[in-house]
Amino acid sequence: MFKIMLIEDDASLYHEIHERLTQWSYAVYGIDNFNLVMEEFAKVEPDLVIIDIQLPKFDGFHWCRMIRSHSKVPIIFLSSRDHPTDMVMSMQLGADDFIQKPFHFDVLIAKIQAILRRVYNYNQPQETSLRTWNGATIDFLQNSVSNAKGNITLTKNEIYILRILVEHKNRIVSREDIMKSLWEDERFVSDNTLTVNVNRLRKRLGEIGLSEWIETKVGQGYIAIEEDLHDD
Incomplete structure (x- = not known):
């Protein structure tokens, strides 16, 4: 079972995504304390991370930088922001994809599946430091x-x-x-x-x-x- 970390502060959206991904047999982990994102990341060792841009304390770009300094785990940005610079910034920071809200869940699932197939040959886990x-x-x-x-x-x-x-x-x-x-x-x-x-x-x-x-x-x-x- 692949582990997905969902860094999203919108509780209703988090629960909806959690329910949908669980139906596809993914193990979904959220963040309770947005001061401890890296601690939770190290504890869970996820196979894929989904990040919103607008978050408490630090934005998603900050956490993308932090994760990328330690791991090559695939990252998908999920945001209502639609300015081209946000998408460009995401890619420059090492994100694998950018999905704009509102989105269709079939699209999210398809992108997750495509990334996991590409990154994890033979289901080998992603190493983290x-x-x-x-x-x-x-x-x-x-x-x-x-x-x-x-x-x-x-x-x-x-x-x-x-x-x-x-x-x-x-x-x-x-x-x-x-x-x-x-x-x-x-x-x-x-x-x-x-x-x-x-x-x-x-x-x-x-x-x-x-x-x-x-x-x-x-x-x-x-x-x-x-x-x-x-x-x-």
């Missing part, structure tokens, strides 16, 4: 971690180690497995260097209140704890 972890957004492309307390930039080794731990969250990852992964990525580190990198990673995460979620398991390795399973 974003991941959420304990309320923070990790951007593996920008080597950054951000939450309400701030934003930090990590070294290539630090972000690589964090990726390994978060991808295996709530499971212990041995030091040997981490070093093997680093070596396979041509990042040659010694046992002592790994210790230094993990300590630096934990210190940097501490700047935004996340150090406690990386734990050392003596004699075993390290573990990235997810908040709801943390005993503290």
Whole structure:
């Protein structure tokens, strides 16, 4: 089932589109807080995004730029604005199509199906550089971690180690497995260097209140704890 994120603040239109797309067996996700669009995007990892231009806080062009800086997921603009510059701007920002309101739902469905067929051969998912972890957004492309307390930039080794731990969250990852992964990525580190990198990673995460979620398991390795399973 393809996942579609619908960034639309008109509740009645959202529900109508949601109902129609659900009938076509698409999983539709909306936005409750328009300050947290990227957080929701990272959480859902949609296969296609539909965006209105006129939105609370920031317009659709802003969110299109943000999404495009992290992902190649197909984007369709859906707007009542009909000025040619809006359509041109949409295309320049990397949108795949522009549909003007009011529209016929058969047209919307046809365009969605055409884009999904073109983009997803063999139904392979679209990769994204974003991941959420304990309320923070990790951007593996920008080597950054951000939450309400701030934003930090990590070294290539630090972000690589964090990726390994978060991808295996709530499971212990041995030091040997981490070093093997680093070596396979041509990042040659010694046992002592790994210790230094993990300590630096934990210190940097501490700047935004996340150090406690990386734990050392003596004699075993390290573990990235997810908040709801943390005993503290």
